[in-house]
Amino acid sequence: MFQHITVLLNESVDALNIKSDGVYVDCTLGGAGHSSLIVKRLGPNGTLIGLDQDNRALEAAKQKISQASCRVILHKANFQHVKEVVKSYGIDQVDGVLFDLGVSSPQLDEGERGFSYHEDAPLDMRMDQEQELTAYQVVNQYSEEELSRILFQYGEEKFSRRISHHIVQHRMHKPIERTAELAEIIKEAIPAATRRKGPHPARRSFQAIRIAVNNELGVFEEALQQVVPLLRKGGRVAVISFHSLEDRICKHFFQEQAVGCICPKHFPVCVCDHKPALTIITRKPIVPTNDEIEVNARARSAKLRVAEKL
Template sequence: MDFHHVSVLLQESVEALNIKPDGIYADGTLGGGGHSYRICERLGNNGKLIGIDQDSNAIAAAAQRLKEYESKVIFVNDNFANIKSILDKVEMNAIDGAIMDLGVSSHQLDEGQRGFSYQHDAPLDMRMDRRNTLTAKSIVNEYSEEEIRKIIFEYGEEKWAKRIANFIVQHRQTAPIETTGELVEIIKRAVPAGARRDGPHPAKRTFQAIRIAVNDELGILETAIRDFVDVLKVGGRLAIITFHSLEDRIVKQTYNSLSSGCECPPQFPICICNKKPIVKLVNRKPRLPSEQELEENPRARSSKLRVLEKL
C-alpha cells in the first residue's frame, strides 16, 4: 500500500530538535515517516527513534520507508497521549526530544475508504485508530441535535452549525446516514447558497469537527504536551506542528503556562505560589511555511510550528 504523506515544515522542525547522534527521540505522529527519516539520518549507531502512530497502516508504511534504519527505530502502534506507558513498554525513562505533526495525514485524506474526506464517497468512519469503537456514523446517527451542533460549532468553528445539525437530525429520521457523500449533500442543503459561493468547501468545517470528535484530538492534547515535557531530559526539545486555530491555541496556552513563573495576583507583596518555569520557548512566534513550500504543498497553508526546551 502506498502511504503518501508530504511532511510539512520538515527541515525547520527537525533542525529545531538539535539532534544529538546518540540521543533518544520520539515521533508521536509517525505518518509516512517523513520527519522520522530526517531524524534517523542524523542519529549515530547508539541513537534511537521511537515511532508512534495509532494508525496501523502508517506503521506498516513507515517501516518500509525506514528500512535502512531499522536497527535505530522502535515502532509503537499507540496514541502519543500514552507516551509515559509507551516508554515503560520500551524500557526507557526519558527522551532527548519529540516531534508531533497534528491532524489528519495526506494519505488518510486521499485513501477514500477511511471516510475522512468530503471529496470521496465512502462509509462514514474517520477513525485514525480502527480499534476504537466510536465512528463518524455513530455521531451523526446517534448523538442529539444539540450535541451535534456543539461539535460542529466548537470544533469546526462553523457558523451554520445549528442549521447543519438540524438538517442531519431531520434526514436520519427517514433513514440512517451511511456515507460521506450523503453527509456532504445534507450539509450543502443546510448551508445557504450565498454562503456556499465564497470560501472553502461547505462541508470542510463539519468534516474537520466530526473527525476531531471521533479521535478526541483536542481532549488529549494538553495532557499529552505536559506528559511529553515530563519525560524530556533537561535541554530536550518538543516541536509541535498544528493545522488549525483550536489546536494551535491549546499548544500556545500550554507552552505559555509551562514557561511562566509566578502566578500570584499582582497585589501580593511576595510570591507564595513558588511556581517556576519548567520550559523556555525556543521561538516566541510560531514558524510558518515558506512561500516555496506553500506552492509545492497547498495543504501546508495553515500550519504553525511551536518549539519548547526543557529547563
C-alpha cells in the same frame, strides 16, 4: 502505497536540536517523513521511538527507515499513551518529542476511509480502524444539541445549529451512511449566498466530526501534559498544527509551563517558589515558505511551535 508530503520537515527537525546519542519520540509517525530525517542525524547510540494508530502507516514507516543505524522502536498506540509507551522500553527521559497533528494525506486520499467530502464512502473517519466509534455513530446517534456543539466547537462552523437540525431531520427517514450524503445535507443547510464563496461548505463540519470521532483535542492536551516530565533538561517539544484549535491549545500550554512566580502581584517578594518548566523557543510560530505551499497546498495552514525543558 502510503505517500505523504511532510510539512515543515527541516524546520521541525532542526528545532529538536538532534544529538547523535539522544532519544527522540515521533508521536505522529505517519509516512515517517520527519522520522527519516531524525534517524539520519542519530548515531548507533541514538534511539527513535515512533507512534501511530494506523497499521498501514507503521508498515510504510518500517520499510522507509529500515536502514537506520540507530535503535528504532515503532509502536502502535495513540499518542495519549506516549509516557506509558516510552517507559515500557525502559526509557525514563527523552531529548525531544515531535507532534505533526491532523489527518495524513494518505488517510485523506483513501476514499474508503471516509475522511473526505470529495469522495463517496462509508462514514468512518477512524484513525485507528480498530476503535469502535465511527462517524456513522456520531452523525446518526448524537443528539441535535450535541451535534451542534461539536460543529461549533471543533469546526468553528457558524451555521452549526442549521446543519445539526438538517442532519437530524434527514436521519429520521433513514440513516445517513455515506460521506456524499452528509456533504449534500450540509450543503443544503448553508445559505446559498455563503455556498457560492469560500471553501467547500462541508469542510468545517467534516473536520469537526473527525476531531470528535478521534477525540483529537483531548488526547493532544493529555499528551502535552505527559511530555513535560518525560523531557530531560534541554530537551525540546515541537508541535506542528493545522488549525486554530490545536494551535491555541499548544500556545496556551507553552505559556502556562513558561510561567515562573505565581504569587499575587501585590506581594513584595516571591513566596510560592514556583519555577517554569519550559522556555518558549518560538515567540511567533514558524510557518511554511511560499515555495513549500506551492508544492503542497495542504501546508498553507501549518504552524510550528517549539519549547525547551528548563
